[in-house]
Structures are given as structure tokens and as C-alpha cells.
Amino acid sequence: MTIREYVYSKAVTCCFIGIGLVTAGVIIIAGGGGWRMVLMWECLGLIILAGWLVCGYFQSAGRLQRLKDKVSQMDEKYLAGELLEKPSGAVERQYYYIMKEISRAAIGAVEEAREKQEDYQEYVENWIHEIKTPLTACSLILDNGGDARKLRRELKRADNLTESILYYARSRTIERDTQIREAKASDIINRAVMDQMELL
Structure with a gap:
């Protein structure tokens, strides 16, 4: 996963944060604040956003790399679902539970x-x-x-x-x-007896 892919996955969140920063700037100007204050707050917000994205990327990339390393060492890769770390996000947790169910079903199918x-x-x-x-x-x-x-x-x-x-x-x-298909029982019995005549 590249940082570009990670940022793209957070695009909606970034858009809302951007809207929030613009709104905050408008409120500051409406409250009598100068452009310098607006610029300061906008820069601070962008720095925090960038820091959040970078930290999130490295955390996610680290988790993915650890999982890939574990999977690469496994002979039975269908057990990989059992190695997933429980995520903190509500949506990710639902994916996690679904993957657990799929993993257990795969294990059951393999055992069968x-x-x-x-x-x-x-x-x-x-x-x-x-x-x-x-x-x-x-x-x-x-x-x-x-x-x-x-x-x-x-x-x-x-x-x-x-x-x-x-x-x-x-x-x-x-x-x-x-x-x-339909068949007469007598025909089947006669054929079976004839087939086994050598043993009678």
C-alpha cells in the first residue's frame, strides 16, 4: 500500500476536514480576525491533518507488513484469517468479524x-x-x-x-x-443374477 492509496482511502474524511478549516476561517474573519490569524489556523489545521495521515499510514502499513510476513511463513495460508489483529474502528471491526467467519468456514471446508x-x-x-x-x-x-x-x-x-x-x-x-430413469425391478435382479452366475 502506497501513501497515495492510503490518502485516497481517507479522501472523504480529508474533504470534511477541509470544509471545516474553510468554515473556521470564515468564522474567524466574520468575528473580526485578520487574515494572518486565518492563515495561522489554516496552516495549523493542515499540519495536524498531514501528521494524522502520515501516522495513520505508517501504522496501517506496519500492520499490513506484519500480516504479510506471517502469511508468507505459513504453509496453510487459509489460516491467515486467524492472525488478523482486531481493529479499533467500528467499520473495520465488522470487516474483521466477517473475515473471521470466512476463515472459519474455509478451515471447516479444508478439514472436511x-x-x-x-x-x-x-x-x-x-x-x-x-x-x-x-x-x-x-x-x-x-x-x-x-x-x-x-x-x-x-x-x-x-x-x-x-x-x-x-x-x-x-x-x-x-x-x-x-x-x-424408470426400470423394472425384475430386469435389474435378473441382470444382477446373470452377472454373478460365476460365483453361484
Whole structure:
């Protein structure tokens, strides 16, 4: 943030102070004061205004820099909202509370995504262990002469496991991979039985 940007952000306040200084000058002249007194008060007012702007700028710039330094050192930058210093201004405090809510929502979303990722990883790991069983069985069957019926049964088990992980993966994007339509229960049951004949 540059000092120009900071002054621009205080433009409305500066305008009102300027109007106040002009009004004070008019009142001094109307009260019989000379131009020298008006000039003195106007200069004093401008010096105070400039001092207020400069002090405010350095204070705000310092706060921003401290926050940037903290954020740059963070691995999980979505936690930055928890580092915000509570401001003194009424409007800034409202922004502060809003940012806190957003930060907490982001933390919750990240935690939820992390839990889902862990569940998915655990499911995949379990699936890998399960798929090894029919594959090992197929290898043993082939080593022992290759009973075709047993081999088909184990291949079907492997196929079922593959379908299960595909179904799980698709369930994570249900709006794209799910079709809802009318169907006869008998057709679904017959198809399921036919698909699993190798295991019966």
C-alpha cells in the first residue's frame, strides 16, 4: 500500500476536514480576525491533518507488513484469517468479524476435504488388499493345472471389486455420473443374477 492509496482511502474524511478549516476561517474573519490569524489556523489545521495521515499510514502499513510476513511463513495460508489483529474502528471491526467467519468456514471446508481424502485413501488401500486375493487365487489355479470354472469365479470376484471402486469413484461426482430413469425391478435382479452366475 502506497501513501497515495492510503490518502485516497481517507479522501472523504480529508474533504470534511477541509470544509471545516474553510468554515473556521470564515468564522474567524466574520468575528473580526485578520487574515494572518486565518492563515495561522489554516496552516495549523493542515499540519495536524498531514501528521494524522502520515501516522495513520505508517501504522496501517506496519500492520499490513506484519500480516504479510506471517502469511508468507505459513504453509496453510487459509489460516491467515486467524492472525488478523482486531481493529479499533467500528467499520473495520465488522470487516474483521466477517473475515473471521470466512476463515472459519474455509478451515471447516479444508478439514472436511481432508477427511474425505483420508477416507478415499483408506478405501483404496483396503481395495488393493482385497484385489490381491482373487489375483493370487488365479495365479495358484494356473499353477495347479488351471480349473476354468474356478478361474472364472476368481476373475469375476476381481471384476466385482473393480466395479466397486469405480462406483465409489463415481459417487464423488454423482451429478455427472448418475442416471435416474424408470426400470423394472425384475430386469435389474435378473441382470444382477446373470452377472454373478460365476460365483453361484
